[in-house]
Amino acid sequence: MKEQRAYSVEEAKRKLEGYCAYQDRCHKEVVTKLREMRMIPEAIDQIVVHLINENFLNEERFAQSYARGKFSIKKWGKRRIVNELKQRNISKYNITTALKEIDAEDYLSTLDALAEKRISQITERNPMKRKKKLADYLLYRGWESHLVYEKLKELVP
Template sequence: MEKRSFTFEEIKLKMARYCAYQDRCHKEVEQKMKEFLLIPEAKDEILLFLIRENYLNEERFVRSYIRGKFNIKKWGRNKIKSHLKGKGITEKLILKCFDEIDYEDYYNTIKALYEKYYTKQTSGSSFDKKQKTIRYLIGKGYEYDAVLDSISEL
C-alpha cells in the first residue's frame, strides 16, 4: 500500500480530531504523529496548537482515565498508577487526580469484589478462599491495607 503524504494543515486537523475523539496523553499523541513524516519543529508546533486549543490536556486525560478504569474495570489505585506511569504521566499529577475516586466508593467496591470472588470459589477452606481472594484484589491494584480494612467489617 502506498503511503499518502499530507500537508501540515491536514496533519494538524487529523491530530485535532484524534484528540477530540477521546482524551489523550502527550505520549499517545507523539506516538500517533510518528505515522507522519514530520520534522521536530512541525511536531512541536502541532503539540503547541493542540494544547493551546485545549484538544490536549494532560490533567483532563488523567482524570477521565482514573474514572474509567475505576468505575468500569474496577481497578485499584496501584494498577491505575502503574498504567499511567507507563503513559509518561508524572506521579505528582497522578496523586493530584486521585480525588476522582470517592473514598466510600473505593471501599465499597473492594467489599463487593471480595464478596463476589469469595463466593465463586467452590473448594478449599475458608482461610484458603480468603487468601486467594485477597491476592485477587491485590492483582486488581488494590492496596493490601485497604483490602484488609474493607474486609475486616465482613
Template sequence: MKKKSFTVEEAKIKLMRYCAYQERCHQEVNKKLDELHIIPLAKEHIIVELIQQDFLNEERFAKIFTISKFNQKNWGKKRIINELKRREISAINIKTSLNQIDESEYLAKLSRLVEKKWNATAESNLANKKKKVMNYFLYRGWETHLVYEQIQNQGDIK
C-alpha cells in the same frame, strides 16, 4: 512500499479528530505523529496548537482515565497510578486525579467486590481461596492491607 506523507495542516486536522474522539495523553499523540512520519519540529508545532485549542490536556486526561478505570474496570489506586506513570503523566496530575475518588466510596466498592469474588470463587480449601481472591485484587491494583482486611472479614463470616 511508499509511505503516505502529510502536510503539517493535514496532520494537525487528523490529530484534532483523533483527540476529539476520546481523551488522549501526550504520549499517545506523539506515537500517532510518529506513525504519520511527522518531523520533530512539526510535531512540536502541532502539539502546541492542540494544547492551545484544548484538544490535548494532560490533567483532564488523567482525571477521566482515573474515574473510568475505577468505575468501569474496578481498578485500585496502585494500578491506576502505574498506568498513568506508564503514559508519562506528571506526578501532580496523578495526585489530582486520585483525589477525585472518595475514600469511603473506594473502601465500600472494595468491600462489595471482595464479597462478590469470595462468593464466586469455588475453592474448598480456605487458605487457597484466600490466596486466589487476594491475587485477583492485587493484580487489579488494590492496596495489600485493604484487601487482606476484607478477605479476613470474609474468612471470619464463612
C-alpha cells in the same frame, strides 16, 4: 504492505484535533500517533503545542477522566491506576489530582462489592487457598495491600 501516505502539518493538525476531541489523550499517545504518520520531530512539536494551546490536549483532564473511568468501569484500585498513568509519563501532580476524582466512600464500597462477588465465585474449599485466590485477584486489580488483607480477614475466617 499498505502504502504510507504523507501528511502536511495542517492535515496532521486537523486529524489529531479529531483524535483528541473523540477522547482525552495523553501527550505520549499523541506523539506515538504522529510518529506513525511519519511526521518529523519539528512538526510533532509544532502540532503538540497547537493541540495544547487549543485545549485539545490537556494532561490533567486526561488523568482525571482516566482515573474516573478505570475505577468506575473496570473497578481498578488506586495502585493500578497510578502505575498505568506513570507508564504514560503523567506528572506526579496530575496523578495526585486524578486520584482526588475517586470518592473515598465509593472506593471502599466498590472494594466490598468486588471482594464479595469474587469470593462467591471461588469454588476452592481450603480456606488458605481461598484467601490466596481472592488476594491475588484484588492485588492484580491494583487495590492497596492493607485494604486487601483487612478484607480477607473479614470474608474468609
